Amino acid sequence: MPVVLELERVSKSFGDFRAVCDLSLRVERGSVHGFLGPNGAGKTTSLRMILGMLLPDSGRLSVLGSPSALAVRDRVGYLPEEKGLYRSMRCAEVIAYFARLKGLGRSEATRRARSLLERHGLGAFAMAKVETLSKGMGQKVQVLASIAHGPELVILDEPFSGLDPVNQQVLEEIVSDLKARGATILFSTHVMAQAERLCDRLSILGGGRGLFEGTVPEARRLLPVRIALETSDPSADPGPLPGVVVRDRLGAGRWSLALAVGADPGSVLEACFERSIRLRRFDVHETDLHDVFVHLVGPGAREASMR
Amino acid sequence: MSPALLIAAREFLGNARTRGFWFGILMVPLLWVIASQVPLWLARKGTPTRHFALFDATRTGGSAGVILRHLRRMEERRGSMRFREWAAPRLLPGRSLPTIDGSGTSWPDLRSQVAGSMRPDAGGFTPPEPLHRPVVLPAGLAWRGDLADFEGRLRDWLREGRPCPAEDRGEPVVLFAAALVLDGEGPGDPPVLRFWSDNQADTSLRDAMAEALSREHRRAEYGRRGVDPALVGQVEAARARVVDLNPRKAAGQEQVGLADQLRQWAPSVFVYLLWIAVFAVSQMLLNSLIEERSNRILEVLVSSVTPLQLMVGKLLGVAAVGAVMALAWIGSLVLVTAWMVGSSGIAAVAPDSAIARLPLELATLLGDSWILPAFGLYFVLGYLFYSAVILALGSTCSDLKEAQNFTGVIALFMMVPLVSITFIPKDPNGPIATCLSWIPPYTPFVMMNRVAASPPWFDVVGTLVLLVISDILVLWACARVFRRAVLRTGQPASLAQLARWIFGRG
Structure with missing residues (x-):
């Protein structure tokens, strides 16, 4: 064009x-x-x-x-x-x-x-x-x-x-x-x-x-897809999961997972089932433009607004 | 149509649709009518009848009669004049009023003289109320031979505003004044008029009484010294005949007439008009620019046309507004003058008088002389000078308040030619007028004022060339400022920044 x-x-x-x-x-x-x-x-x-x-x-x-x-x-x-x-x-x-x-x-x-x-x-x-x-x-x-x-x-x-x-x-x-x-x-x-x-x-x-x-x-795609995961057993650790690059424990049985670019959230769910992890919540959060915008300009924007 | 002309057309129509434009158009003829008619109207309608008490304490007791006869003659003359004004427009075609012979013919006499010459629908004449009317002297104010006692009672009476019965209707009225006539201090001295009134502004009654007493005293003195008073009157009525001649006029036509007087003074009127026009349209230009700046229309305009096209368009559009206003003012001055002269009926009374010829002389003056072309030329050049400066300074301001700080200074600067309007016609080619002519911002106003005095060609051409060069330089500098400032926001530019914009590169 x-x-x-x-x-x-x-x-x-x-x-x-x-x-x-x-x-x-x-x-x-x-x-x-x-x-x-x-x-x-x-x-x-x-x-x-x-x-x-x-x-x-x-x-x-x-x-x-x-x-x-x-x-x-x-x-x-x-x-x-x-x-x-x-x-x-x-x-x-x-x-x-x-x-x-x-x-x-x-x-x-x-x-x-x-x-x-x-x-x-x-x-x-x-x-x-x-x-x-x-x-x-x-x-x-x-x-x-x-x-x-x-x-x-x-x-x-x-x-x-x-x-x-x-x-x-x-x-x-x-x-x-x-x-x-x-x-x-x-x-x-x-x-x-x-x-x-x-x-x-x-x-x-x-x-x-x-x-x-x-x-x-x-x-x-600038930001990874994130999954909010919650298990019934507060002490359960899902361990390494396919495509997951970051695994943050937020509290008892609550995890935040970041997927690699192109990774499929379905394969993460499949792996959880295979490991008999009893899930109370499996929430896939697709990245939107707002996240990208805040990620890219957030600190600078706050700085600019203070100028 | 080119963008600049489109902007000019919008600017013109935008202003022409405002109430301010029409008010501006009507303002000058309205002021002209008010300034010329209101004093006359007030003189006719606004002055109330003044009631007065008159005490004659002279030995002969004849002074009161002298004063009252004099006042009566004045009223007769006034009634006669008012009758002439009333009758003139009501005469049958081809008829005229008797010429004024100074005999003081009363209006009833005049009416009987012209009875056959009036139109059938002329109606009846209502004589004016007398300006001064004596009252019946109240008993409490009788003269008892002691001046201090009498004036003490008189002062209290006047201070307290006690009413007196009016001589004509018997209804009580408050005194405007009380006059006491005494004999002069020595034999042969003129009488003394002691005039009591708290109104020091209206002296017409006092002056009339004093004039009556003075005349009577002179008449008596002439008689006492064996001189015929009538003869003295005739001799004193003689006046030297003055013929005004102007050496610059063509041979055989040197006599100065109304047209010459008009030529002498008309430029001053035009300087006023020029000043008002330049000042008014410069303000319009500023308001329009500030409106566009504050609501960001300028940004859209500058994305469509260049800043120079925008500036030229605005200057042209508002110049057209000013030109229409000025032409309307000039036209309305002639028309309103013609209407006022026509409605006064003066042409029927004295067709060759200066006032009757005024509209024609005014029209001839505008058609034949350099006044109109000079007005047009100096309007354009003066307008360009001031409006370019105002436009450039206005472009650096984001609201009207900021802009008015600049325009206040410009208005002060413009006061100089306004102040010079009255003294320049008295010495149009003198050193002050010549010096002011060579200052470009003042050139349009001062040269306009000198136009009737045939200033030296060197002054005319030289100041014009200097003014044109100044206009070009000012337009160039202002265009540079305008281009940079027009989209700027924030604080107004400093003088240093303005200088950088004008003289910097790019």
Whole structure:
């Protein structure tokens, strides 16, 4: 798949503070790429460099084949982290305005604005002033304003923040629509569930550095599958088990087992039966993105939040 | 449409939809109407009838009659003037009122003179209430020959606000003043008027009484010395005829008229308009920028257009707002003046008078002279200077409070040309005006004020070139600041940082 966005050892400092350090990233055409990281990880700075709003101190950038997004800004859509629109403008008008800034003609921009509003359940509010909308509706309008010109690359900075579950679902549908249309989406978030559901690939940042880049299953494999095991006999020791690399005794008859990558929890259960260990609990805990995220950025994130 | 023009159009429409824009448009004509009509209205409606007590303690006892006759003549003249104002717009086509001959014709006489010239639907004239009206002297205030005793009683009466019966209706009224006329200290000395009132602001009654007594005394003195008072009156009525001439005007047309007076003073009005326009639209620009900054629209805009396009678009859009406001002000000044002159009926009374010709002269002045082009040019150049600075400083601030710290300093800086408005027309090519003209931030206002005085071409061209160069430099520096500051968050930039942004590389 062709690469639409590539960062190679990109760095950016503000005075003595190193916001982004040697960040590398590849985003393939038509994919949804998650940009994960705690507050202060460098996500917004990275996105601003990608958009050409900030110049990197070092490293190389390529956006839709151009060294700067400024040259291809009409093919890029952007939703900033903090949302805001002209309060006195009407919904259709504001969407059309931003689409026109991206090169669309007046009539086409207006047509697309109305069509997008209709498609996403806001048709009745086309002529309503932005100041009359609820926060969620306003945010939806802003998302539509960022995609009305039909961008090839859509960059969404924390698109789900501040949305209720219903509107989060609507936004997920918009992202899925964009993907189905062939657009590439890069979005930053610290909501792991959404990243797991939506992303083809993801990058995890911490302290301005890239800590991981890959698919969700690849991320999961960074941590072992854990099994919580409890025996009826408090003194029983299951002994070495197949595939188990770490065996921690938590208390009388309670164990926490960590499996090697690729090991099958079923073979551990089988071995327990073969050894006539009477089990009261056998709980397999699949690694999720949250575990991986905390594992990768936990200490750094706490440090950053104290800064 | 280019992105900069799109931003300009949105900026224009965004401002044009606000109540502030329409208030700004209506403000100048409204102020013009208020400033010109309210004092007149107050003079007609707002001044209550002043009741006074008059005591004549002179040996002859004729002074009270002199004063009352004088006041009556004044009221007749006032009634006559008010009748002329009322009658002028109600005349039949082609008819006119008798010219003013100074004889003080009373309004009932005038009414009978023009009775056949009035429109059938003219209605009836209501004469104005008299400004001053004497009261019937109460018994407690009788003159008993002792001044100290009388004035003691009078002071108590006035202090306590005791009512007196009014001469006309008999209803009790509170005295505005009490006047006591005494003989002069020596033989042949003019009488003494002792005027008691706690109102020191309205001196019209006191002045009228003093004028009546002075005239009568002079008339008596002329008679005593064998001089015919009528003859003296005729001689004293003679006035030197003044002809104002301007050597810069074409041969044969040197006489200074209303148009010349307008040309002399109109630029000052335009400097006010220029100042208000530049100040008002710079504030609009700042508010718009701070709104976009605080709700992060700027971030989306900068992902769509370059900071320079954004800055140019905003400057153009708000400039258009300012231009529309200024044109509306100028147009409304002419229209409101025409309406006020038309509704006064002065054209029917004195069609060749300066006031009747004012709207036409004003329109001719705007059409023929350099005032409008100069106004347009200096508006654009002045606006660019100040708005670029405000935009750059505003881009470093995250809220209006921070920004107002900067704009307060700029407003103080802008006060200098405002203060100079009145003295520059008196010496438009003097050293102060010339010096101020060469300071680029003041050039638009000062040169606008000098435009009627034909300043030397060196000053006109030189200051213009300097102003254009200054505008280019300021725009360049401000664009560099704007580009760096527009997405910045946190504390406002320090002066050192601003300098680095302007003069640093990149």
